[in-house]
Amino acid sequence: MKTGGEPAAHTEARVWSILENIADPEIPAISIVDLGIVRHVTADSRGVEVGLSPTYSGCPATDVIRSLVVESLAAHGLEAQIRMVLNPPWTTDWISAAGREKLHGYGIVPPRLLAGAAGGAEAANDEIPACPHCRSAQTERISEFGSTPCKSLYRCRDCLEPFERFKCL
Amino acid sequence: MSETAPVPARGRERFEYLLRLGDTSLVLGQRLGEWVGHAPALEEDLGLANIALDLIGQARLLLSYAGELEGCGRDEDALAYRRDVPEFRNVMLVEQPNGDFGLTIVRQFLLDGFQRELYAGLAGSADERLAGIAAKALKETEYHWRFSSRWLVRLGDGTQESHARVQRALDDLWPYTNELFDEDAVDRAMAGAHIAPPLAAIESRWRPAIAAVIGEATLQLPRERGRTKAGKRGQHGEALGYLLAELQFLQRAYPGAQW
Numbered sequence: 001m002k003t004g005g006e007p008a009a010h011t012e013a014r015v016w017s018i019l020e021n022i023a024d025p026e027i028p029a030i031s032i033v034d035l036g037i038v039r040h041v042t043a044d045s046r047g048v049e050v051g052l053s054p055t056y057s058g059c060p061a062t063d064v065i066r067s068l069v070v071e072s073l074a075a076h077g078l079e080a081q082i083r084m085v086l087n088p089p090w091t092t093d094w095i096s097a098a099g100r101e102k103l104h105g106y107g108i109v110p111p112r113l114l115a116g117a118a119g120g121a122e123a124a125n126d127e128i129p130a131c132p133h134c135r136s137a138q139t140e141r142i143s144e145f146g147s148t149p150c151k152s153l154y155r156c157r158d159c160l161e162p163f164e165r166f167k168c169l
Numbered sequence: 170m171s172e173t174a175p176v177p178a179r180g181r182e183r184f185e186y187l188l189r190l191g192d193t194s195l196v197l198g199q200r201l202g203e204w205v206g207h208a209p210a211l212e213e214d215l216g217l218a219n220i221a222l223d224l225i226g227q228a229r230l231l232l233s234y235a236g237e238l239e240g241c242g243r244d245e246d247a248l249a250y251r252r253d254v255p256e257f258r259n260v261m262l263v264e265q266p267n268g269d270f271g272l273t274i275v276r277q278f279l280l281d282g283f284q285r286e287l288y289a290g291l292a293g294s295a296d297e298r299l300a301g302i303a304a305k306a307l308k309e310t311e312y313h314w315r316f317s318s319r320w321l322v323r324l325g326d327g328t329q330e331s332h333a334r335v336q337r338a339l340d341d342l343w344p345y346t347n348e349l350f351d352e353d354a355v356d357r358a359m360a361g362a363h364i365a366p367p368l369a370a371i372e373s374r375w376r377p378a379i380a381a382v383i384g385e386a387t388l389q390l391p392r393e394r395g396r397t398k399a400g401k402r403g404q405h406g407e408a409l410g411y412l413l414a415e416l417q418f419l420q421r422a423y424p425g426a427q428w
Contacts, residue, residue, distance in 0.1 A: 057305055058198075058226020086230070087301030089308060121308070122315065143212035144316055145219040153212065169308055 011043035011078070015050065018072055025064045026148050029106035032065055036094025039085040048073060048080040053090040055169075056149040092150075092169050107132050108151065109165035124168035131156035132163050139163075182358040183296070184238045185258065186365065188248070189355070189401045191231030192259035195249060196409070197280060198224035199416050200267055209270050216316055220277070223309040230302045250420035254403075254410050261400035262345035264409040271324050271331065272338035278317040279342060282379045283349050283371065285310045290366025299364065318382045325386025336388050344395025349375075351397045 006014075019041070020033045032038055032052075039051035050069055054062045066082050073080040092111035095103070100110035109129040114121060125144075130137050136158035143153040144167075151164040201221035208214035232245040243251075262280060267273050288310055291303035324331040350372040352360075359365035383390050398404070419426060 054226070054305070056223055056226060057230060057302075057309060058222035058224070060222070086305050087297070089301075089305040121311070143215060144312070145212070145216040147215070149219050149222055153215075167312070169312075 008043045011048065012041045014076070015041045015043065015048055015073065015078065015080075018076055018078075019050070019069065022065075022068050022072055025061045025068070027103070027106070027108065029108075030095075030099045030102045032069070034096045034099030034102060036092075036096065036099070037065070037090060048078050049083055050080050051083045051085045053085050055090055059149050061148075090169070092166060095166070103166060104132055107163055109154070109163065111166040111168040114168055121168045125152070129154065129165050131159060131161065133161045134159040180238050180240070182355050183364065184235055185355045186359050187231050187235035187238065187299075188258040189260070191228045191235055191248070192257050193263055193280075194224040194231065195228035196257070196259040196412065197263040197277075198222070198228060199412055200263065200265075201273070201277075203267055204273065213270070217273070220313050220316065223306075223313065227302070227306045227309070230305075234298055234302070246420070250417045254405050254413060256403060257405060257409060257413070258401050258403065259405075259409075260345070260348050261398040261406060262342065262348065264400065264405060264412060265342065265345065266408050268338060269334060271334040272342070274317055274320045274324060275335055275338040275342055277313065278321045278382070279346055279379065281310060281314040281317050282375050282382075283346075285314050286371045286374045286378075287366070290371060294365065295363040321382055321388075322386045325383070325388040332387065335386070339383070339388055340391050343391040345398060347393075347395060347397040348400060351399075351401075353402070355401075 016033065016038075019038055020031050022032050024030055024032055024035055027035075035055070037053045037055060039053055040049075041051075042049045050073075052062075052066065052069065069082060070080055091114065093113055093115050095111065103110040109132050112124045112127065114124055117124060128137070128139055128141070131139050131154075134156060136156055138157040139154050140157060141152065141154050142162070146153045146164050150167055150169070152167050153162065154165055155162050198221045201217045201224070204217045205214060205221075208217055228249070229245050232248045236243040236245060236248055262276060265272075265276060285307065288303040288307035292300055292307055294300040294303065321335065324335045326332070350368045352368045356365070356368055360367040380390055
Protein backbone atom coordinates (compact mmCIF):
# COMPACT_ATOMS: atom_id res chain seq x y z
CA MET A 1 0.00 0.00 0.00
CA LYS A 2 1.38 3.37 -1.04
CA THR A 3 0.49 5.13 2.22
CA GLY A 4 2.61 2.69 4.23
CA GLY A 5 -0.22 0.83 5.90
CA GLU A 6 -1.19 3.53 8.40
CA PRO A 7 -4.87 4.50 8.85
CA ALA A 8 -6.17 6.95 6.23
CA ALA A 9 -7.04 9.66 8.77
CA HIS A 10 -3.53 9.47 10.15
CA THR A 11 -1.99 9.80 6.68
CA GLU A 12 -4.24 12.75 5.83
CA ALA A 13 -3.20 14.56 9.02
CA ARG A 14 0.44 13.91 8.18
CA VAL A 15 -0.07 15.31 4.64
CA TRP A 16 -1.71 18.46 6.00
CA SER A 17 1.19 19.07 8.36
CA ILE A 18 3.66 18.69 5.48
CA LEU A 19 1.62 21.09 3.33
CA GLU A 20 1.55 23.62 6.17
CA ASN A 21 5.30 23.89 5.80
CA ILE A 22 5.28 24.64 2.07
CA ALA A 23 5.73 28.37 1.60
CA ASP A 24 4.02 30.18 -1.26
CA PRO A 25 6.79 30.71 -3.85
CA GLU A 26 5.89 34.37 -4.44
CA ILE A 27 4.87 35.35 -0.89
CA PRO A 28 7.08 33.11 1.23
CA ALA A 29 5.69 34.60 4.47
CA ILE A 30 2.65 32.36 4.24
CA SER A 31 2.12 28.68 3.53
CA ILE A 32 -0.07 27.29 0.78
CA VAL A 33 -2.48 26.10 3.49
CA ASP A 34 -2.72 29.64 4.93
CA LEU A 35 -3.39 30.89 1.42
CA GLY A 36 -6.45 28.64 1.24
CA ILE A 37 -5.57 26.95 -2.04
CA VAL A 38 -5.45 23.38 -0.65
CA ARG A 39 -8.98 22.17 -1.23
CA HIS A 40 -8.83 18.60 0.01
CA VAL A 41 -6.52 15.82 1.07
CA THR A 42 -7.62 12.22 0.75
CA ALA A 43 -5.68 9.06 1.39
CA ASP A 44 -6.74 5.55 0.46
CA SER A 45 -5.24 2.34 -0.83
CA ARG A 46 -4.45 3.99 -4.18
CA GLY A 47 -2.38 6.73 -2.57
CA VAL A 48 -2.75 10.35 -1.64
CA GLU A 49 -4.70 12.96 -3.58
CA VAL A 50 -4.30 16.69 -2.98
CA GLY A 51 -6.83 19.15 -4.43
CA LEU A 52 -5.35 22.54 -5.34
CA SER A 53 -6.95 25.72 -6.69
CA PRO A 54 -5.14 28.44 -8.62
CA THR A 55 -5.43 31.95 -7.15
CA TYR A 56 -5.60 33.42 -10.69
CA SER A 57 -6.04 31.46 -13.95
CA GLY A 58 -2.64 32.55 -15.19
CA CYS A 59 -0.69 32.67 -11.93
CA PRO A 60 2.78 31.39 -12.84
CA ALA A 61 3.25 30.07 -9.29
CA THR A 62 0.58 27.40 -9.81
CA ASP A 63 2.86 25.00 -11.68
CA VAL A 64 5.64 25.57 -9.14
CA ILE A 65 3.29 24.87 -6.23
CA ARG A 66 2.14 21.67 -7.89
CA SER A 67 5.68 20.35 -8.15
CA LEU A 68 6.54 21.53 -4.63
CA VAL A 69 3.64 19.52 -3.22
CA VAL A 70 4.56 16.37 -5.14
CA GLU A 71 8.26 16.69 -4.19
CA SER A 72 7.63 17.48 -0.52
CA LEU A 73 5.31 14.53 -0.09
CA ALA A 74 7.69 12.26 -1.99
CA ALA A 75 10.46 13.27 0.42
CA HIS A 76 8.23 11.85 3.19
CA GLY A 77 7.61 8.65 1.26
CA LEU A 78 4.16 9.65 0.03
CA GLU A 79 3.16 9.36 -3.58
CA ALA A 80 0.62 12.05 -4.38
CA GLN A 81 -1.69 12.86 -7.27
CA ILE A 82 -2.70 16.49 -7.74
CA ARG A 83 -6.23 17.38 -8.76
CA MET A 84 -6.86 20.95 -9.90
CA VAL A 85 -10.15 22.25 -8.49
CA LEU A 86 -11.66 25.31 -10.21
CA ASN A 87 -15.19 25.30 -8.88
CA PRO A 88 -16.15 27.07 -6.72
CA PRO A 89 -13.34 29.48 -7.58
CA TRP A 90 -10.77 30.46 -4.95
CA THR A 91 -11.57 33.58 -2.98
CA THR A 92 -9.38 35.66 -0.68
CA ASP A 93 -11.91 34.86 2.06
CA TRP A 94 -10.21 31.46 2.29
CA ILE A 95 -6.94 32.98 3.50
CA SER A 96 -6.71 31.85 7.14
CA ALA A 97 -6.71 34.22 10.11
CA ALA A 98 -3.11 33.22 10.79
CA GLY A 99 -2.31 33.87 7.12
CA ARG A 100 -3.76 37.38 7.36
CA GLU A 101 -1.59 38.09 10.42
CA LYS A 102 1.50 36.84 8.62
CA LEU A 103 0.76 38.95 5.53
CA HIS A 104 0.41 42.02 7.69
CA GLY A 105 3.67 41.28 9.49
CA TYR A 106 5.35 40.88 6.08
CA GLY A 107 4.21 44.38 5.06
CA ILE A 108 1.31 43.35 2.80
CA VAL A 109 -2.16 44.60 3.69
CA PRO A 110 -4.39 41.50 3.88
CA PRO A 111 -7.67 41.42 1.93
CA ARG A 112 -10.90 42.30 3.69
CA LEU A 113 -13.46 39.53 4.18
CA LEU A 114 -16.07 39.67 1.43
CA ALA A 115 -18.65 37.25 2.88
CA GLY A 116 -21.60 39.22 4.22
CA ALA A 117 -20.10 42.59 3.22
CA ALA A 118 -22.05 44.99 1.01
CA GLY A 119 -20.74 45.99 -2.39
CA GLY A 120 -18.65 42.88 -3.03
CA ALA A 121 -15.08 42.89 -4.28
CA GLU A 122 -15.40 46.21 -6.12
CA ALA A 123 -16.33 48.17 -2.98
CA ALA A 124 -13.73 46.34 -0.89
CA ASN A 125 -10.99 47.13 -3.41
CA ASP A 126 -11.95 50.80 -3.37
CA GLU A 127 -11.45 51.12 0.39
CA ILE A 128 -8.26 52.92 1.28
CA PRO A 129 -6.15 50.73 3.58
CA ALA A 130 -4.04 51.95 6.50
CA CYS A 131 -0.28 51.90 6.02
CA PRO A 132 1.12 48.56 7.30
CA HIS A 133 4.35 50.33 8.35
CA CYS A 134 3.21 53.41 10.30
CA ARG A 135 -0.57 52.74 10.48
CA SER A 136 -1.39 56.14 8.98
CA ALA A 137 -4.74 56.35 7.20
CA GLN A 138 -3.27 58.85 4.71
CA THR A 139 -2.49 56.47 1.87
CA GLU A 140 -3.19 56.41 -1.85
CA ARG A 141 -3.40 53.79 -4.57
CA ILE A 142 -0.66 53.96 -7.18
CA SER A 143 -1.88 51.07 -9.32
CA GLU A 144 -4.62 48.47 -9.33
CA PHE A 145 -2.01 45.94 -10.40
CA GLY A 146 1.17 44.99 -8.60
CA SER A 147 4.19 42.70 -8.83
CA THR A 148 1.99 39.59 -8.80
CA PRO A 149 -1.58 39.07 -10.08
CA CYS A 150 -2.95 38.99 -6.53
CA LYS A 151 -1.74 42.41 -5.32
CA SER A 152 -2.17 46.14 -5.97
CA LEU A 153 0.22 49.00 -5.15
CA TYR A 154 -0.17 51.83 -2.62
CA ARG A 155 1.92 54.61 -1.08
CA CYS A 156 1.74 56.14 2.38
CA ARG A 157 1.57 59.94 2.35
CA ASP A 158 2.95 60.16 5.90
CA CYS A 159 5.91 57.80 6.04
CA LEU A 160 6.24 57.88 2.20
CA GLU A 161 6.82 54.13 2.05
CA PRO A 162 5.24 52.16 -0.80
CA PHE A 163 3.34 49.01 0.14
CA GLU A 164 1.26 46.27 -1.42
CA ARG A 165 -2.23 45.12 -0.70
CA PHE A 166 -3.75 41.74 -1.41
CA LYS A 167 -6.65 42.35 -3.82
CA CYS A 168 -10.03 41.18 -2.59
CA LEU A 169 -11.23 38.45 -4.95
CA MET B 170 0.29 22.85 -42.40
CA SER B 171 -2.92 21.33 -41.18
CA GLU B 172 -2.55 18.70 -38.49
CA THR B 173 -6.26 18.74 -37.79
CA ALA B 174 -7.64 15.25 -37.54
CA PRO B 175 -11.38 14.63 -37.91
CA VAL B 176 -13.42 15.05 -34.73
CA PRO B 177 -16.52 12.96 -34.10
CA ALA B 178 -19.56 15.00 -35.14
CA ARG B 179 -21.05 15.15 -31.65
CA GLY B 180 -18.04 16.82 -30.05
CA ARG B 181 -17.12 18.94 -33.04
CA GLU B 182 -19.27 21.95 -32.21
CA ARG B 183 -18.16 22.13 -28.61
CA PHE B 184 -14.55 21.77 -29.72
CA GLU B 185 -15.03 24.64 -32.17
CA TYR B 186 -16.72 26.73 -29.51
CA LEU B 187 -13.90 26.19 -27.00
CA LEU B 188 -11.35 27.15 -29.65
CA ARG B 189 -13.22 30.43 -30.17
CA LEU B 190 -13.10 31.22 -26.47
CA GLY B 191 -9.52 30.03 -25.96
CA ASP B 192 -8.09 31.67 -29.10
CA THR B 193 -9.75 34.99 -28.32
CA SER B 194 -8.08 35.05 -24.89
CA LEU B 195 -4.76 33.79 -26.23
CA VAL B 196 -4.50 36.34 -29.06
CA LEU B 197 -5.46 39.28 -26.85
CA GLY B 198 -3.03 38.09 -24.17
CA GLN B 199 -0.25 38.02 -26.76
CA ARG B 200 -1.16 41.49 -28.01
CA LEU B 201 -1.07 42.92 -24.47
CA GLY B 202 2.26 41.21 -23.90
CA GLU B 203 3.68 43.37 -26.69
CA TRP B 204 3.27 46.37 -24.36
CA VAL B 205 5.66 45.01 -21.74
CA GLY B 206 8.47 47.53 -21.43
CA HIS B 207 6.66 50.05 -23.65
CA ALA B 208 3.58 51.25 -21.72
CA PRO B 209 3.31 54.97 -20.86
CA ALA B 210 4.10 54.34 -17.17
CA LEU B 211 5.41 51.44 -15.11
CA GLU B 212 2.03 51.00 -13.39
CA GLU B 213 0.20 50.60 -16.70
CA ASP B 214 2.94 48.31 -17.93
CA LEU B 215 2.23 46.10 -14.91
CA GLY B 216 -1.51 46.40 -15.39
CA LEU B 217 -1.43 45.29 -19.03
CA ALA B 218 0.99 42.46 -18.22
CA ASN B 219 -1.27 41.26 -15.40
CA ILE B 220 -4.31 41.25 -17.68
CA ALA B 221 -2.29 39.40 -20.33
CA LEU B 222 -1.37 36.79 -17.74
CA ASP B 223 -5.01 36.23 -16.76
CA LEU B 224 -6.00 35.90 -20.42
CA ILE B 225 -3.25 33.43 -21.20
CA GLY B 226 -4.19 31.43 -18.08
CA GLN B 227 -7.79 31.30 -19.28
CA ALA B 228 -6.61 30.27 -22.75
CA ARG B 229 -4.60 27.40 -21.26
CA LEU B 230 -7.62 26.05 -19.38
CA LEU B 231 -9.89 26.39 -22.42
CA LEU B 232 -7.47 24.99 -24.99
CA SER B 233 -6.52 22.05 -22.74
CA TYR B 234 -10.18 21.18 -22.50
CA ALA B 235 -10.65 21.63 -26.26
CA GLY B 236 -7.75 19.27 -26.91
CA GLU B 237 -9.21 16.62 -24.60
CA LEU B 238 -12.61 16.86 -26.29
CA GLU B 239 -11.03 16.56 -29.71
CA GLY B 240 -9.40 13.33 -28.57
CA CYS B 241 -6.57 13.42 -31.07
CA GLY B 242 -3.79 13.91 -28.57
CA ARG B 243 -3.38 17.67 -29.04
CA ASP B 244 -2.68 19.52 -25.80
CA GLU B 245 -2.78 23.28 -25.11
CA ASP B 246 0.72 23.72 -26.57
CA ALA B 247 -0.04 21.81 -29.77
CA LEU B 248 -3.14 23.96 -30.27
CA ALA B 249 -1.40 27.26 -29.48
CA TYR B 250 1.88 26.69 -31.30
CA ARG B 251 1.07 24.40 -34.21
CA ARG B 252 -1.99 25.76 -35.92
CA ASP B 253 -1.78 28.31 -38.71
CA VAL B 254 -3.95 31.38 -39.34
CA PRO B 255 -7.02 29.72 -40.94
CA GLU B 256 -7.26 27.30 -38.01
CA PHE B 257 -7.46 30.09 -35.42
CA ARG B 258 -10.97 30.88 -34.19
CA ASN B 259 -10.51 34.19 -32.33
CA VAL B 260 -12.76 37.13 -33.10
CA MET B 261 -10.98 39.67 -35.32
CA LEU B 262 -11.30 42.46 -32.75
CA VAL B 263 -8.51 41.01 -30.61
CA GLU B 264 -5.97 40.53 -33.38
CA GLN B 265 -6.03 44.23 -34.29
CA PRO B 266 -2.58 45.78 -33.71
CA ASN B 267 -2.07 47.70 -30.46
CA GLY B 268 -1.96 51.18 -32.02
CA ASP B 269 -1.51 53.79 -29.30
CA PHE B 270 -2.40 53.29 -25.63
CA GLY B 271 -5.87 54.70 -26.33
CA LEU B 272 -6.64 52.12 -29.00
CA THR B 273 -5.41 49.32 -26.74
CA ILE B 274 -7.75 50.58 -24.01
CA VAL B 275 -10.74 50.80 -26.39
CA ARG B 276 -10.11 47.28 -27.72
CA GLN B 277 -9.81 45.99 -24.15
CA PHE B 278 -12.93 47.82 -23.02
CA LEU B 279 -15.08 46.44 -25.84
CA LEU B 280 -13.92 42.88 -25.20
CA ASP B 281 -14.00 43.09 -21.38
CA GLY B 282 -17.60 44.23 -21.61
CA PHE B 283 -18.36 41.22 -23.79
CA GLN B 284 -16.42 38.68 -21.74
CA ARG B 285 -17.95 39.66 -18.42
CA GLU B 286 -21.45 39.00 -19.76
CA LEU B 287 -20.27 35.86 -21.54
CA TYR B 288 -18.55 34.37 -18.49
CA ALA B 289 -21.44 35.31 -16.21
CA GLY B 290 -23.67 33.23 -18.50
CA LEU B 291 -21.15 30.41 -18.92
CA ALA B 292 -20.75 30.12 -15.13
CA GLY B 293 -24.19 28.46 -15.24
CA SER B 294 -23.29 26.20 -18.17
CA ALA B 295 -24.60 22.64 -18.38
CA ASP B 296 -20.96 21.74 -19.04
CA GLU B 297 -19.56 21.70 -15.50
CA ARG B 298 -15.94 21.98 -16.48
CA LEU B 299 -16.62 25.01 -18.64
CA ALA B 300 -18.75 26.49 -15.85
CA GLY B 301 -15.79 26.17 -13.48
CA ILE B 302 -13.39 27.87 -15.90
CA ALA B 303 -15.93 30.66 -16.50
CA ALA B 304 -16.62 31.28 -12.80
CA LYS B 305 -12.89 31.73 -12.27
CA ALA B 306 -12.44 33.90 -15.37
CA LEU B 307 -15.42 36.07 -14.46
CA LYS B 308 -13.76 37.37 -11.29
CA GLU B 309 -10.64 38.29 -13.26
CA THR B 310 -12.63 39.88 -16.07
CA GLU B 311 -14.52 42.14 -13.65
CA TYR B 312 -11.16 43.53 -12.61
CA HIS B 313 -10.09 44.02 -16.26
CA TRP B 314 -13.34 45.83 -17.01
CA ARG B 315 -12.74 48.14 -14.06
CA PHE B 316 -9.29 48.99 -15.40
CA SER B 317 -10.33 49.52 -19.04
CA SER B 318 -13.54 51.44 -18.32
CA ARG B 319 -11.77 53.81 -15.88
CA TRP B 320 -9.07 54.48 -18.44
CA LEU B 321 -11.67 55.05 -21.15
CA VAL B 322 -13.33 57.73 -19.03
CA ARG B 323 -10.00 59.30 -18.12
CA LEU B 324 -8.88 59.51 -21.76
CA GLY B 325 -12.28 60.35 -23.26
CA ASP B 326 -12.99 63.04 -20.70
CA GLY B 327 -9.35 64.13 -20.68
CA THR B 328 -7.52 66.50 -23.00
CA GLN B 329 -8.61 67.38 -26.54
CA GLU B 330 -5.84 65.17 -27.83
CA SER B 331 -6.71 62.12 -25.71
CA HIS B 332 -10.42 62.56 -26.47
CA ALA B 333 -9.80 62.71 -30.22
CA ARG B 334 -7.56 59.65 -30.12
CA VAL B 335 -9.95 57.38 -28.24
CA GLN B 336 -12.91 58.55 -30.32
CA ARG B 337 -10.95 57.64 -33.46
CA ALA B 338 -10.04 54.26 -31.95
CA LEU B 339 -13.67 53.62 -31.07
CA ASP B 340 -14.76 54.49 -34.62
CA ASP B 341 -12.05 52.24 -36.08
CA LEU B 342 -12.76 49.24 -33.87
CA TRP B 343 -16.53 49.46 -33.78
CA PRO B 344 -17.10 47.45 -37.00
CA TYR B 345 -15.32 44.51 -35.36
CA THR B 346 -17.92 44.29 -32.60
CA ASN B 347 -20.58 42.94 -35.01
CA GLU B 348 -18.79 39.64 -35.01
CA LEU B 349 -19.14 39.20 -31.24
CA PHE B 350 -22.89 38.75 -31.66
CA ASP B 351 -23.00 37.09 -35.05
CA GLU B 352 -24.75 33.83 -34.22
CA ASP B 353 -23.95 30.81 -36.38
CA ALA B 354 -24.59 27.05 -36.23
CA VAL B 355 -21.95 26.50 -33.52
CA ASP B 356 -23.43 29.22 -31.29
CA ARG B 357 -26.94 27.89 -31.80
CA ALA B 358 -25.86 24.33 -30.97
CA MET B 359 -24.18 25.53 -27.76
CA ALA B 360 -27.16 27.62 -26.69
CA GLY B 361 -29.55 24.79 -27.56
CA ALA B 362 -27.61 22.39 -25.32
CA HIS B 363 -27.50 25.00 -22.51
CA ILE B 364 -23.73 25.00 -22.72
CA ALA B 365 -23.55 28.71 -23.61
CA PRO B 366 -25.89 31.68 -23.18
CA PRO B 367 -27.57 32.91 -26.40
CA LEU B 368 -25.54 35.72 -28.00
CA ALA B 369 -28.62 37.93 -28.22
CA ALA B 370 -28.93 37.82 -24.42
CA ILE B 371 -25.29 38.84 -24.02
CA GLU B 372 -25.71 41.67 -26.50
CA SER B 373 -28.75 43.03 -24.70
CA ARG B 374 -26.66 43.49 -21.55
CA TRP B 375 -23.40 44.46 -23.25
CA ARG B 376 -24.84 47.36 -25.22
CA PRO B 377 -26.26 49.43 -22.31
CA ALA B 378 -23.22 48.66 -20.14
CA ILE B 379 -20.72 49.98 -22.67
CA ALA B 380 -23.00 52.84 -23.73
CA ALA B 381 -23.08 54.11 -20.13
CA VAL B 382 -19.27 54.24 -19.89
CA ILE B 383 -18.91 55.72 -23.38
CA GLY B 384 -21.36 58.45 -22.34
CA GLU B 385 -19.44 59.12 -19.12
CA ALA B 386 -16.28 59.37 -21.21
CA THR B 387 -18.02 62.08 -23.34
CA LEU B 388 -17.51 59.91 -26.43
CA GLN B 389 -19.95 59.21 -29.23
CA LEU B 390 -21.18 55.68 -29.80
CA PRO B 391 -20.50 55.04 -33.49
CA ARG B 392 -23.40 54.18 -35.75
CA GLU B 393 -23.71 50.62 -37.02
CA ARG B 394 -21.56 50.02 -40.02
CA GLY B 395 -19.23 47.59 -41.67
CA ARG B 396 -19.50 44.05 -42.86
CA THR B 397 -19.57 41.39 -40.16
CA LYS B 398 -16.21 39.68 -39.80
CA ALA B 399 -15.72 35.94 -39.55
CA GLY B 400 -12.60 35.45 -37.42
CA LYS B 401 -14.40 32.77 -35.47
CA ARG B 402 -14.77 30.79 -38.67
CA GLY B 403 -11.10 31.16 -39.51
CA GLN B 404 -11.13 34.25 -41.73
CA HIS B 405 -8.51 36.65 -40.43
CA GLY B 406 -6.60 39.74 -41.41
CA GLU B 407 -2.93 40.03 -42.22
CA ALA B 408 -2.13 41.11 -38.65
CA LEU B 409 -2.79 37.68 -37.14
CA GLY B 410 -0.06 36.06 -39.25
CA TYR B 411 2.60 38.38 -37.84
CA LEU B 412 1.31 37.83 -34.32
CA LEU B 413 1.48 34.06 -34.70
CA ALA B 414 4.93 34.26 -36.29
CA GLU B 415 6.21 35.77 -33.04
CA LEU B 416 4.10 33.59 -30.74
CA GLN B 417 5.04 30.36 -32.49
CA PHE B 418 8.61 31.00 -33.63
CA LEU B 419 10.36 28.90 -31.01
CA GLN B 420 8.15 25.83 -31.38
CA ARG B 421 8.26 26.07 -35.16
CA ALA B 422 12.03 26.42 -35.26
CA TYR B 423 12.72 23.85 -32.54
CA PRO B 424 9.67 21.56 -32.40
CA GLY B 425 9.05 20.13 -28.95
CA ALA B 426 11.65 22.37 -27.27
CA GLN B 427 11.23 22.58 -23.49
CA TRP B 428 12.64 24.89 -20.83
